[in-house]
Amino acid sequence: MLHNVLQIIFYFLMVMGSMSSSYNVLDYGAISDGYTDNSQAFLEAWNAACNAETRTPQVVVPEDMTFLVMPVIFEGPCIADKIEFMILGTIVAPSSPGFWFGIDTSQWLVFRGIRGLKVDGFGSIDGQGKGWWDQSCKLHPELEGCTKLAPTALKFLGCNDSGVSNIFFRNSPQAHILTRRCNGFRVDKLMIQSPGYAPNTDGIHIQSSHHLSIINSKISTGDDCISIGDYTSNVEIDNIDCGPGHGISIGSLGRSGNFVQVENIYVTNSRFNGTTNGARIKTWQVGRGYLRTVVFQNLKFINVKNPIIIDQNYCDVRGACKELETGVKISRIIYNAMSGTSSTNIAINLNCSRSVPCSGISMQDIQLASATIGKQVIASCTNADGQEFSVVPGPCLQPKIPI
Template structure:
């Protein structure tokens, strides 16, 4: 735990010390660049012009301001590097995407709002800002890969995202890729339970990331941690509905993935499809290690604890010998109820690359029907202390 806290605190001190007080900032209001905010006019060019002016400013601390109103914005990239640092993007109104029918050709659209190579960036809503993806017009359209992420940050170091409401994304609400020193706090992420692939936050190839004190109600993972990610601290997340918090999937198509130094604490899962999940593909390579889940509450979660080295969402999957190594995983202080008709705890590890150093300490999860918890454990080295699971792991033939 200390290794995560050290790097996160170090990064946050750096971040907060580089966000100037409002009185020292030069403000670029999007309305001064042609945006209207009536929910009808296309305000994309006004946003682009305001960003260009702020990013190229020599005045130091600058702010792009989105005031109260409804701003219709098409696909846009906020490109860096910027001369001005730090730079803030304040959202006090609603930014809404056009419906899918207005996007034109969509087979290669990866994101709707994209910040790229912008260091020392703060995107702040002060509890008022809303980012609305108009996802209802997308969810029945084609595969997930043909839908854009609502808000993506790539190669943005020293990033703060705070105080926003994210609604009805086309796909992921927020993606963090190749970023260092990230703080995400006080978000509300909302999409219907049946909306497909509407993850709350996806993290990939990033390090020193803190996510805390947020509410996530989605149709997929509340948070997903993907390959190349390390030193992540997640706390104070209320998840549900949704698919819980996932590490992975890792090792798809035989790829090499690494995830380590992950701490998830003081979170709650209410009527989620899963709780805490680690999922890796057969045939993958790499590792997921030094992972700690602590002080977690489950309220009628379907599958509270899962480690699955046989992840495959397809109807048929070939059995492969190699696997992403899963080790040094600790569960401590996990309590609550499960509605699972299968296993309350399911640890399914590879015969050739078994899971090692898995610890259950003070884990007490009971079915809502008051029966005994159902457990499944194969090919894993698990120790249990003060728990009600009675895990008996065995090796598969």
């Protein structure tokens, strides 16, 4: 009898041991002193976890410690169906752009080709972007040798059924998070923060990805809080605090003249405070293809320059791009239950193409006023048809044409 009990206990311990195991970067030589390169220790911990035959192996970056990590790629696929990367302490980037000499300047931390990845914890990722901003061509065009391309803090490339949550991101040299070729990805409870002047520091950029959710997060940056690129579909964005920044943007789309395929985008229950834009769509005239089935619902605007805006004639230099007969077809766009204040006199601005007009626009229950007491705001719609009910300012849409 005792022998059987011991067998059961031994079996239970074996099963529990096979379910998860932890790989602390300290055990692979990581040193928390602020100047030692820990990229090799992080890679070794990752490779050990990735090749472990346990159910949910876990890489651990311990709390109350700061680790300098050079540009690094964490490769998959991994043996386990799920793998966790727990950031409890702080990961910092090199402070000087010179550390990227001779390597890809577009990236710092990269996860590639992994299924079931979860990046979590209550730690932080600090991109130390000031050195890059100080030599940015956007801020310093007169500077000889200025840089146009700077690292994204955290890239997910081909990571399916994965996600990132609870991390504090700050001061990325360029975009903070990018997903590309990901199918099934969840972003939850993030704080992203960089100065309002920091160039191209999008909070989250989505490219060529499908079935994503971005929820319950606060984003303050020098560019779009969230931006959605080409070949993207089925995206849920909910409960986002955005500001400062350039708003939540679909686009820009079609810059290279490619065939755009973007659809089923839902932006709900979010707030914009002091942003350049609110609910924004921007496409290049040289683009082709479509953007369709987009819902902006239950949004609040506080002192926003362009609360609702479509720019189908987007150009690097405003007014400098000549009118073309091509364009991305924009249709089935719903704006519902929005309120707040505009810092300019045009609160609703739909600037659509004469050759490829916007169609099937729906506006309902929208109340926008000027952020300046005593001033009025207007709505401006060009080449846009649809229907609107209880919209102030308005009306401005052309009668709806069947599509």
